[in-house]
Amino acid sequence: MxxxxxxxxxxxxxxxxxxxxxxxxxxxxxxxxxxxxxxxxxxxxxxxxxxxxxxxxxxxxxxxxxxxxxxxxxxxxxxxxxxxxxxxxxxxxxxxxxxxxxxxxxxxxxxxxxxxxxVVRFHPVFQRLCEIVAEGRIGTVRHMISNRMGLGRFPSMDAVWDLAPHDLSLVLRLANGYPERVICHRRTVLSDTTDIADIMLEFSGGIGAEIHVSRVSPYRDRRFSVIGTEGMLTFDDLAPEGEKLALYAHKVRRAGATFDFDNAPAEFLSTEPGLPxxxxxxxxxxxxxxxxxxxxxASEAVETVRILSLAAPLSSPDPAD
Known part of the structure; x- marks a missing residue:
């Protein structure tokens, strides 16, 4: 019971x-x-x-x-x-x-x-992505990119606080640690608070992440990508079923004094059903x-608030509804 x-x-x-x-x-x-x-x-x-x-x-x-x-x-x-x-x-x-x-x-x-x-941490596609990373199929994680963009959601709260916590949680899960440096560029476009923000995170061991949030985008984008030394993964929450998780066997390699790369087609991976x-x-x-x-x-909850405060300091408390 x-x-x-x-x-x-x-x-x-x-x-x-x-x-x-x-x-x-x-x-x-x-x-x-x-x-x-x-x-x-x-x-x-x-x-x-x-x-x-x-x-x-x-x-x-x-x-x-x-x-x-x-x-x-x-x-x-x-x-x-x-x-x-x-x-x-x-x-x-x-x-x-x-x-x-x-x-x-x-x-x-x-x-x-x-x-x-x-809640996105419990999405079956993200959880499968984490399993693939742990299996070593994309090598060592070097960078992450998270996009959360669309039109709407205009609460009194800054867009960083409203939208970015989801993405921060995904990044923290795969970074296995907390960032040493947080850089954020914000812009007010059509409201009275931040509408667009780009957050850069730097972790020990050379891992980096970038989070892009917008509530004034003319199109929706809900993609989370992980770049590794042996390949790349993308979780696209807006893609059709069966195409939400893609593995790209892209590789960048040194070629003398410069670099070259292998470009591979997307391999769509199966995932479990279930609502986050x-x-x-x-x-x-x-x-x-x-x-x-x-x-x-609790630890992640506190760290998320710390990062949000560094990215977008609030001058006054959020008003109750």
């Missing part, structure tokens, strides 16, 4: 958590500052409607999913840890590194699990039951 989970925050992404947890048989409550919103989802899924404070205090709730404005994540999570609950927090867990570390420390002190909702959010929440439930540290745990 699964642990009993309440979702706090019934907005756009919270609704996805509510629906998926209900399908898994683990949803026990829906909570929101707007009581009518919580009651509507509670009625639909035959669970309890709660206030956020009641969800934290409820003895028949084992864990929470927090899908709130980022500024509210820390205080709510810390109260939940003190009440003996494990918590999955949607990205980002805070708007400054000190608050993120305070939340991580509270989880450690209470002996509770903190997981951050980097379903896999993410199953992982959270498994971690609760086995008391295992989540794959996207």
């Amino acid at each position: 699964y642990p009993r989970i309440a979702v706090v925050g019934c907005g756009q992404w919270g609704q996805n958590h509510i629906r998926t947890l209900a399908e898994l048989g683990a949803l026990a409550g829906a909570a929101d500052r707007h009581e009518d919103r919580a009651e509507a989802f509670a009625k639909r899924y035959d669970v309890k409607a709660l206030t956020p404070e009641a969800a934290i205090a409820a003895s028949d709730i084992d864990a929470l999913v927090l899908a709130l404005p980022a500024a509210a994540h820390g205080p709510m999570a810390r109260a939940a840890f003190a009440a003996g609950k494990d918590v999955l927090i949607e990205k980002p867990i805070a708007l400054d590194p000190a608050d993120a570390e305070k939340t991580a420390a509270a989880a450690r002190a209470a002996g509770r699990l903190l997981m951050v909702g980097h 959010l379903d896999r993410e929440l199953r992982h959270f439930l498994d971690c609760i039951m086995t008391r295992t540290e989540p794959e996207t745990g």
Whole structure:
């Protein structure tokens, strides 16, 4: 039997958590500052409607999913840890590194699990990409390129904070470490905050990464590429099924005083089926039951906020909705 989970925050992404947890048989409550919103989802899924404070205090709730404005994540999570609950927090867990570390420390002190909702990490195509890298099929990883571009998503939050956490999580997973240097170029185009950003990351051992985010692109692009010494991989989330993961056996070699290369056609690789959010929440439930540290745990959550703060310092907290 699964642990009993309440979702706090019934907005756009919270609704996805509510629906998926209900399908898994683990949803026990829906909570929101707007009581009518919580009651509507509670009625639909035959669970309890709660206030956020009641969800934290409820003895028949084992864990929470927090899908709130980022500024509210820390205080709510810390109260939940003190009440003996494990918590999955949607990205980002805070708007400054000190608050993120305070939340991580509270989880450690209470002996509770903190997981951050980097859902793309649980995409079956990305997970297969990681397996291929571990098998050594592209040699040694040297560089990564991540594009997250499209039109829309104009919250008050800077585009770096809104869009880049997903890509940072992918990069950190394959870099097996944290960057020593962060460079970011940002530009406001059509809104009042950053609309476009290019983030460069430098890791020890010569690994580099570049992340490109835009919410004013006339076309959508959701590609993540890994360049190795013996080949390259691309995960294209917008490609048709069966073509989302491509292996390119490209090789660059020294030719006297210069360089030459071999250009190979794409080899499309098979991957498992499955929905990323379903896999993410199953992982959270498994971690609760086995008391295992989540794959996207506290350390990565804090590091992601640190990098975001270096790339795009915020002058004021994110307003609550």
